[in-house]
Amino acid sequence: xxxxxxxxxxxxxGGDGALILAVFLALYAGFGLLGVLLGLDANGLASTLQxxxxxxxxxxxxxxxxxxxxxxxxxxxxxVAGFMAVGVxxxxxxxxxxxxxxxxxxxxxxxxxxxxxxxMLAAALVGALAALPALRLKADYLAIVTLALxxxxxxxxxxxxxxxxxxAGVDLGTGGSQGLALPTNPINALFYSDARSPASPPTALGxxxxxxxxxxxxxxxxxVDWTYTLVLVVxxxxxxxxxxxxxxxxxxxxxxxxxxxxxxxRSLGKDTGRFxxxxxxxxxxxxxxxxxxxxxxxxxxxxxNFLPILTFYIFIALIIGGSGSNTGxxxxxxxxxxxxxxxxxxxxxxxAQQIPLGDAPDTFVAAVEPLASLDVTPLLAYALGNLxxxxxxxxxxxxxxxxxxxxxxxxGHRKEIAASVDLSERPNRPARADGGERR
Amino acid sequence: MSRAGGxxxxxxxxxxxxxxxxxxPPAARPLRVRNLTKxxxxxxxxxxxxxxxxxxxxTGLIGPNGAGKSTTFDCITGVRRPDGGSVHLxxxxxTGLPPYAVAERGLVRTFQIARELKEMTVIENVMLAPKDQxxxxxxxxxxxxxxxxxxxxxxxxxxRAWETLEFFEIDHLAEEYAxxxxxxxxxxxxxxxxxxxxxHVLLLDEPLAGVNPVLEExxxxxxxxxxxxxxxxxxxxxDMDVIMNNCERVIVMHQGRVIAxxxxxxxxxxxxxxxxxxGANV
Ligand SMILES: Nc1ncnc2c1ncn2[C@@H]1O[C@H](COP(=O)(O)OP(=O)(O)OP(=O)(O)O)[C@@H](O)[C@H]1O
Ligand SMILES: [Mg+2]
Numbered sequence: 001x002x003x004x005x006x007x008x009x010x011x012x013x014g015g016d017g018a019l020i021l022a023v024f025l026a027l028y029a030g031f032g033l034l035g036v037l038l039g040l041d042a043n044g045l046a047s048t049l050q051x052x053x054x055x056x057x058x059x060x061x062x063x064x065x066x067x068x069x070x071x072x073x074x075x076x077x078x079x080v081a082g083f084m085a086v087g088v089x090x091x092x093x094x095x096x097x098x099x100x101x102x103x104x105x106x107x108x109x110x111x112x113x114x115x116x117x118x119x120m121l122a123a124a125l126v127g128a129l130a131a132l133p134a135l136r137l138k139a140d141y142l143a144i145v146t147l148a149l150x151x152x153x154x155x156x157x158x159x160x161x162x163x164x165x166x167x168a169g170v171d172l173g174t175g176g177s178q179g180l181a182l183p184t185n186p187i188n189a190l191f192y193s194d195a196r197s198p199a200s201p202p203t204a205l206g207x208x209x210x211x212x213x214x215x216x217x218x219x220x221x222x223x224v225d226w227t228y229t230l231v232l233v234v235x236x237x238x239x240x241x242x243x244x245x246x247x248x249x250x251x252x253x254x255x256x257x258x259x260x261x262x263x264x265x266r267s268l269g270k271d272t273g274r275f276x277x278x279x280x281x282x283x284x285x286x287x288x289x290x291x292x293x294x295x296x297x298x299x300x301x302x303x304x305n306f307l308p309i310l311t312f313y314i315f316i317a318l319i320i321g322g323s324g325s326n327t328g329x330x331x332x333x334x335x336x337x338x339x340x341x342x343x344x345x346x347x348x349x350x351x352a353q354q355i356p357l358g359d360a361p362d363t364f365v366a367a368v369e370p371l372a373s374l375d376v377t378p379l380l381a382y383a384l385g386n387l388x389x390x391x392x393x394x395x396x397x398x399x400x401x402x403x404x405x406x407x408x409x410x411x412g413h414r415k416e417i418a419a420s421v422d423l424s425e426r427p428n429r430p431a432r433a434d435g436g437e438r439r
Numbered sequence: 440m441s442r443a444g445g446x447x448x449x450x451x452x453x454x455x456x457x458x459x460x461x462x463x464p465p466a467a468r469p470l471r472v473r474n475l476t477k478x479x480x481x482x483x484x485x486x487x488x489x490x491x492x493x494x495x496x497x498t499g500l501i502g503p504n505g506a507g508k509s510t511t512f513d514c515i516t517g518v519r520r521p522d523g524g525s526v527h528l529x530x531x532x533x534t535g536l537p538p539y540a541v542a543e544r545g546l547v548r549t550f551q552i553a554r555e556l557k558e559m560t561v562i563e564n565v566m567l568a569p570k571d572q573x574x575x576x577x578x579x580x581x582x583x584x585x586x587x588x589x590x591x592x593x594x595x596x597x598x599r600a601w602e603t604l605e606f607f608e609i610d611h612l613a614e615e616y617a618x619x620x621x622x623x624x625x626x627x628x629x630x631x632x633x634x635x636x637x638x639h640v641l642l643l644d645e646p647l648a649g650v651n652p653v654l655e656e657x658x659x660x661x662x663x664x665x666x667x668x669x670x671x672x673x674x675x676x677x678d679m680d681v682i683m684n685n686c687e688r689v690i691v692m693h694q695g696r697v698i699a700x701x702x703x704x705x706x707x708x709x710x711x712x713x714x715x716x717x718g719a720n721v
Contacts, residue, residue, distance in 0.1 A: 242581060249580030249589060250572040253559075257567050260556045267516065267550075268568050269542035269636055270575070278577050415558055415616070419597075420574060420590045423562045424614050427598040 016327040023331050027052060027338040034346045038353060042217035050226045052342055057232035058294040059341075060333030063318040064239045064326060065286035071323035072247060073279045074259040076143040079130070080287055080314050082150025083123045085306040087288020088182075088295045089157055091119035093172055095183045105164060105173035105180055112183055116292055123288025124281040126153070131280040135273060150308065158303040179302025182295060187228045191220070198224075228297055235293055236330060239286060243326050245420075246282075253418040255279060309392075316340070316395055319402050322409020331410065340398060344391055348384040360385035468529070469494050469640045469671045470515070470546070475524035477507075477514050477695075484510040486695030487524065492640065497662065497672045499682040499703075502692035503716060508675045509551050511692070512642050516548045517541045528640065543570065545639035549646055551675070553625035557618030561609060561628055564617050565600045568635035572596070600635065607631045607661060622649035627658065640671045647676060659685055683707065691715070 031052055035045045062080060069075040077083075095115035096107020110118070130149045134142040156162065157174050164173035174180060189195035191206035198220065202210055206220075213223050246252050254275050257265040265272050295301045313336065321332025360381040361367045367382030383390055402409065417423055470492040477485040485507040492498050500508050513519040515526050517538040525534045528546050536544075556564050574580040574589035604610040607627045612620065617628060626646050633641055643662075647655050659681070666672060676682050682689055683703045691699040691706060693715035699706055706712055 245581050245586065246577065249586075250566075250574030250593070251577050251580045253563065253567050254575060256559060256563075257556055260558055261554055263518065263538070264554045264556060265567070266538040267518070267542055267548060268632065269539050269547075269570055270567075271537075271539045275575075282577065417560060417563055419563065419566060419593060420580065420586065421593045421597060423560070423566065423597055423600075425597070426601055426613075 020327060020330050020334075023334050024053075024056070027056070027334060030338065031342075031346065034350060037350055038346070043219045043222055046213075046218045046226065047222045048346075050222060050229050052338060054225070054229045054232065054297070055337040055341060056334040057229065057236050058290065058333075059314065059317045059337055060236045060330040061232070061239055061290040061293060062287060062314045063321065063329035063333045064236070064243055065283050065290055066314055066318050067323055067326060067329045068243055068246065068286065069280055069283035070318070071325070071329075072243075072252065072259070073255045073276055075131070075135075075276060075280050075283070076140070077146045077280070077283065078143050078308075078311055078315070079146030079148075079150030079153075081306040081308060081310040082146070082153040083127060083284045083287040084291025084294070084310070085150075085153050085157060085303070086126050087119040087123040087285075087291040088301050088305075089119075089174060089180065090122035090288075091115040091292050092180045092182050092301060093174070094118045096173075096181065098171075105175050106171035108170070108172075112186060115183065116289065119292050120285040120288045123291075124285040127281050127284030128277060131277055135276050135280075147308070147311075150306070150311065154303045154306050157306075175302070177303060179300050181300045182298060185228065185296060187224060187231065190227065191224050225297070232293055235289075240326050240330065246279075247326070247416065247418060249418070249420050251275070256418045313341070313395065316399055319399065319409055322411040325409070325411045325416075328409050328411040335410075340391065340395055344387055344394065348387055351380065351384060355380070468492070468527070470673065471525075471527040471530075472511075472515065473525045473527075475511060475514055475526065476522045477510050477519060478522050483695050485514060485521070488692065488695065488697045489524075490690045490697055490700055492671060492673050493688070495666060495669055495671055496688060497666050497674060497686050499686035499689040500673055500675045500692065501677070501679075501682055501689060503718075506692040506715075507695040508692055509644055510695075512548055512644055512675070515541075515642065516546065542636060542638075545637070546642070547633045547636050547638040547640075548642035549626075549629040549633050549644055551644040551648070553622070553629050555617035555620065555625045555628050557616065559617060560614050561617055561620070562597075562600055562604065562613040564628055565603060565632050565635050566593075566596060568632045569596050569599070570636055603631045603635055608657065623651055623654045626650055627654070630658070630661070634665070638670070640673070642673045642675075644675045645677065646674070647678065647681060655681075 028049055031048055032045060035048050038044075040048065062084070066077065066080060069077050091112075092115070093107050094110045095112055096105055096109070098106060098109040100106050126149070130145050131142060134145040158177050159174075160176045162174045163176035163178075164171065166172065184195045186195070188198070189203075191202055191209065192198055192200045193203055194200035202220075209223050210220050214220075247255075254265055254270050254272070257268075257270070258272050258275060262272050291306075295305060317332040317336035318329055319332070320335050321328030321330070323329075355377070361378045364382065367379045370376075370378045468491050472491070473489045475485050475488045476483065488507070488511055500511070502508055510519065514521040514524075515533075517533070517536050517540065520535050525532060527533065528541070528544055531544065533541050533544060533546070556567070559567070572589075573585070573592050576585075579585040580589050601610060601613070604613055607630065609624055609627050609631070612624060617625070620628060626649065630641075630643070630646060646662075647658060650658060662672060662674075663685070674682075674686065686703060689699075689701065689703050689706045690697055691709070691712050693711075698711045698715060699709045701709065
């Protein structure tokens with residue numbers, strides 16, 4: 001990691017796009033190798049790479065949204081999970097059928113696109129609610145307010161009293177701790193004649209795709225999951241484009257000035273509070289959409305999907321890549337998922353397969369004791385058996401490493417010029433010799 | 440250069456003399472300060488200061504260190520909220536308005552310690568300044584159709600930005616990060632940036648401090664050019680020669696109060712002024 005990836009991107013033809021592609025190819029090569037060593041078949045490999053791409057894409061989406069707030073405008077939002085939850089729950093409650101069958105929860109029965117837009121708007125509004133009072137105070141207050149709000153949101157969705165309720169005669173429900181059913185993934189409709197049942201006969205497209213990939217040994221569900229994942233990749237591209245436009249515009253220029261010296265921006269006539277609120281709301285809307293796209297792959301959602309640790313992970317992804325850079329956000333998302341999130345699981349499987357570790361000891365002491373006789377197996381088995389905690393420790397170590405030695409992230413400190421045109425392009429002017437008469 | 444700003448100030452003054460009575464008697468005065476007071480705990484940094492600045496003038500504001508000049512600027516421009524008194528800009532009360540609202544109304548200041556945006560290039564710094572940029576609306580800078588209009592305006596602004604840099608002879612530094620500029624160049628950048636907001640009145644807090652004599656001459660020349668175009672200046676400066684040779688009127692502050700307000704020659708003779716400076720030096 002000693003080499004600055006920024007210089008690398010300057011040397012790669014194709015610039016940032018090529019850099020992102022290179023990171024993904026490296027991840028695919030790494031996980032492909034692990035998969036082959038594990039003896040996975042074609043379907044196993046395809047599904048592994050799909051999983052990596054899926055999580056890399058959702059973390060990239062959320063890191064990009066956070067980059068807008070934190071990287072561009074210096075707004076410290078540590079309630080990302082809460083805004084995602086608002087997006088997903090609002091979408092689900094807007095689209096749930098008005099008269100659900102037994103055990104189902106009632107909703108407003110609106111079409112999915114309305115639900116998605118509604119979810120984004122709701123997340124943006126909750127964002128405004130949090131930011132309006134907090135932005136008047138010092139920057140740290142926003143952090144405290146968003147963290148608290150995100151937990152309040154989760155607890156509200158978890159509450160039994162809101163499992164079902166009615167407002168003005170309309171029945172609604174959050175499902176409490178049991179969660180809430182999500183609308184059918186529209187991708188299914190591309191492949192199955194009945195979108196709700198993978199057992200139904202495939203559509204013409206489904207027939208063709210299943211036939212083509214089936215010949216290579218790839219199962220139907222893997223084909224469908226890959227399609228959904230590719231849709232997410234398109235959304236990453238859209239987010240990236242959107243945020244690049246925001247950054248490379250007069251609006252982005254004001255954000256940049258706010259981050260550097262807000263009083264200068266204010267003294268030049270910029271109502272900085274409005275810029276910050278708009279930025280915060282857009283970021284929250286994108287977090288809501290990110291949540292919807294993530295959970296949209298599932299059939300149901302519960303409050304446990306939105307623990308504060310999720311926000312922490314998104315921050316790590318952004319910090320690895322370098323806040324302030326959209327390319328960094330995407331790369332950070334991919335590296336976080338590949339190296340910290342999924343990587344350890346695969347390594348464990350591989351180790352468990354190659355080395356007979358026996359039963360993992362129950363306690364840390366029991367794991368460390370045999371070290372005296374130079375027996376590392378129990379410790380290894382213990383570590384691999386407690387992977388979830390180990391991953392947490394690993395994430396912490398990476399965070400400390402980056403904050404200490406590379407606070408600007410892998411891409412280093414990027415100073416992109418905030419303008420929609422090339423500012424170095426000088427207006428044409430006649431040579432001085434002609435008497436200096438201009439126009 | 441910037442025809443827009445200069446003539447706007449003149450037009451505005453003309454407009455107000457025509458419609459004069461509407462905004463009350465002192466309407467045409469660019470700046471009217473009355474009984475301005477600012478306390479920091481037990482210290483009264485500005486103590487009932489009152490003065491006017493005339494249209495199209497270059498007025499000096501002097502006083503020993505700690506006299507309250509910068510604090511007066513802060514109170515006028517909304518950086519600090521005054522504890523008392525009033526500020527009128529062209530007859531409109533602006534007391535206590537936030538800085539952006541004051542700037543929007545055409546009163547812009549520079550800072551005693553230059554506040555360039557270090558991680559932005561010189562040209563980026565000046566491009567920040569113009570008012571009413573279309574692309575400052577989030578949706579306009581994002582949606583494909585409106586963004587074309589944004590880009591079009593950015594091209595025009597870029598042209599003005601380059602012209603302004605040429606005017607201050609820092610165009611060769613356009614793509615340099617502002618943090619790499621010398622002290623004097625930073626002062627020029629601040630002034631260039633302030634001008635691009637199309638102000639009517641400019642408050643300059645020691646724009647010549649740290650500027651070498653050659654640059655100082657140049658900067659003063661620029662200020663005179665701009666004044667001829669109709670801009671109004673209030674200038675804080677410690678160098679008496681500069682004040683005496685360039686300003687037609689001088690306001691003297693001491694311990695937060697205005698102790699003299701007269702032509703330079705008269706100021707030089709004024710007992711209170713001499714005492715204030717002598718007292719401060721002992
Ligand atoms: N933020 C502050 N808190 C407390 N006291 C302050 C503050 N700012 C200024 N002062 C005090 O207010 C008085 C006026 O300061 P001010 O900076 O306005 O003077 P000045 O005339 O601009 O001086 P100089 O010529 O040195 O720039 C000084 O006594 C100063 O110490
Ligand atoms: Mg001062």
